[in-house]
Amino acid sequence: MGIEILKNLVLPGVGNFTIVDKENVEEEDLGVNFFLAEESLGRSRAEECCKYLEELNPEVTGHAIHQVRYLREPLGAAS
Amino acid sequence: MERQADPCQSIEEFLAEPERLKQYSLILVTSPSKILGGLTEAVTYARSHSIPLFYIHSNGFYSQFSVQLPEEFPIVDTHPDPASTQDLRLLTPWPELYAFVRAKVNNLEKLSDHDHGHVPYLVLLLHYLELWKALHDGKYPESYAQKSEFRSMVRNGARTNNSEGGEENFDEAVGAVLKSLNPPSISSGLREVFEAPSCKNPTVVVRFQQPPELESATDHQFLQSANFWLIAHAISTFHQTQGVLPLPGGIPDMKAQSTDYIQLQNVYKIQARLDLAEISQHIQTLEKQLNRPTPITPAEIEAFCKNAAHVKLIKGQALRISQPPSTMTWAPSQANSLLRDLEDEDSLLPISLCFLALDQHLETHGPLSPLTATDSDALETQQRKMKWDMTQFTDTIIENLKKAATVRVETEAAQERISKVIMELARAGPAELHNISALTGGMVAQEVIKVLTRQYVPVDNTCVFDGIRSVSQVFRIG
Numbered sequence: 001m002g003i004e005i006l007k008n009l010v011l012p013g014v015g016n017f018t019i020v021d022k023e024n025v026e027e028e029d030l031g032v033n034f035f036l037a038e039e040s041l042g043r044s045r046a047e048e049c050c051k052y053l054e055e056l057n058p059e060v061t062g063h064a065i066h067q068v069r070y071l072r073e074p075l076g077a078a079s
Numbered sequence: 080m081e082r083q084a085d086p087c088q089s090i091e092e093f094l095a096e097p098e099r100l101k102q103y104s105l106i107l108v109t110s111p112s113k114i115l116g117g118l119t120e121a122v123t124y125a126r127s128h129s130i131p132l133f134y135i136h137s138n139g140f141y142s143q144f145s146v147q148l149p150e151e152f153p154i155v156d157t158h159p160d161p162a163s164t165q166d167l168r169l170l171t172p173w174p175e176l177y178a179f180v181r182a183k184v185n186n187l188e189k190l191s192d193h194d195h196g197h198v199p200y201l202v203l204l205l206h207y208l209e210l211w212k213a214l215h216d217g218k219y220p221e222s223y224a225q226k227s228e229f230r231s232m233v234r235n236g237a238r239t240n241n242s243e244g245g246e247e248n249f250d251e252a253v254g255a256v257l258k259s260l261n262p263p264s265i266s267s268g269l270r271e272v273f274e275a276p277s278c279k280n281p282t283v284v285v286r287f288q289q290p291p292e293l294e295s296a297t298d299h300q301f302l303q304s305a306n307f308w309l310i311a312h313a314i315s316t317f318h319q320t321q322g323v324l325p326l327p328g329g330i331p332d333m334k335a336q337s338t339d340y341i342q343l344q345n346v347y348k349i350q351a352r353l354d355l356a357e358i359s360q361h362i363q364t365l366e367k368q369l370n371r372p373t374p375i376t377p378a379e380i381e382a383f384c385k386n387a388a389h390v391k392l393i394k395g396q397a398l399r400i401s402q403p404p405s406t407m408t409w410a411p412s413q414a415n416s417l418l419r420d421l422e423d424e425d426s427l428l429p430i431s432l433c434f435l436a437l438d439q440h441l442e443t444h445g446p447l448s449p450l451t452a453t454d455s456d457a458l459e460t461q462q463r464k465m466k467w468d469m470t471q472f473t474d475t476i477i478e479n480l481k482k483a484a485t486v487r488v489e490t491e492a493a494q495e496r497i498s499k500v501i502m503e504l505a506r507a508g509p510a511e512l513h514n515i516s517a518l519t520g521g522m523v524a525q526e527v528i529k530v531l532t533r534q535y536v537p538v539d540n541t542c543v544f545d546g547i548r549s550v551s552q553v554f555r556i557g
Contacts, residue, residue, distance in 0.1 A: 001109045001135055001137040001142075001511055001516045001519065001520065002107065002109040002135075003520075004516050004517050004519070004520025004521070004524075005107060005109075005135070005520040005523045005524050005527070007520065007524075008520055008521055008523075008524030008525075009524050009527060009528070012528065014531075018103070020093070020117075028449055032511055032513050032516070065093070
């Protein structure tokens, strides 16, 4: 969802954007996010998306923040 | 440039640091299929620093975005429909315009066919309005009947003994009668602006809000706000003393000789410049009194004057974040309006309520796992828990809405529709459908651009998309 919005903002030239996402790229991400490639697997999702989004418009700069943790971790995994 | 976040820092801590967030002019939060972490902090920061924030959901066939705008969000350039907006002051002409008209219609009957057919229609209307006033006690045509009569009067002035059987400039004049002869009035949006305390007393606003240096996005926001109120105040004063808004100065295309058209255009432009100068003068005086470090640019004043009739002030609503349903409170008028909307079988409000329910479910039960049919037991359990939880939530919300409301409404049908939405959300689980997200992404990006550029009127405050029926709806939920 976020990537779709960012694509539409980068194309007209938003200037600067920052993605905050602690996750790494997994298999299921590749199916829904066309700004990730197979080589992205295992790397920071925020950084990989930034890299590919920046390709759309050389005048836009992307920043990634991925070293955060969620304070409220899930209360036991849903089975 | 960016400082990388401290590896051990939590997202909530990150968002709670105003220093960290100062550089951002807008925040987008997408609802994760995990937990609510960070949303409350982001919303609180955005609210207190007057930064717009969007909160977006996309699950299965449903999506929604809500926007939290700053408490005072003025828009100058609303891009109104050009056909409906030209202010030509036909009923309040000024001396130079009168003089121009009189010169052109001097000996109207004796003009050659060519010249007669090229008298600009504005001149014709102004001329015939004078004739009408002379016959009607100095009054302009007011009622529909009178305007129709006036229209016939103009129509009869056309020469018909030519190859076209009429004259284009007279046709233009006749066509313009009904929409151009309205007494000057201001729109409700503008009236709201003029009556706001910040407009009546902008010096208070400026002193309170003017930051010494422009560092953060919030500082820019306050500066824009202060500028807006100063200009609005000056225009309001102008309107009080002159009875009209500053002349925008544009005139429509019309059949005319080039020299005449340019002359007429200049008459309008010169008056527009005079109005602008008067307003600018007033603003400069105010700014000197306030010792403003960064005076408003002439371009900004001019843009406001041109668009004055159509400016809009949006009072941004705080985002409603999901909580345990029994703790959510509703004002009676809000409850009434939501319940009434639920009565409509086409309303998409059920989807909105279910997203609140979904958020609360994630908050208490943790993330949804991306299960497939191969884990049928686990999948069934997850879905069952979701349905139960969300049904409890929405039932409680409806109960509370009914308690808070002053109207009596039947909600069984609505609750039936809500359970269908819950079924779809449970079916979808954490999955987003790419096409739904793509469409929603387009809508959100468009609203973001409207908000960042302060042009056009953005959605206020929630837009829901139902991908099963392919319909969308906008409401204000607070």
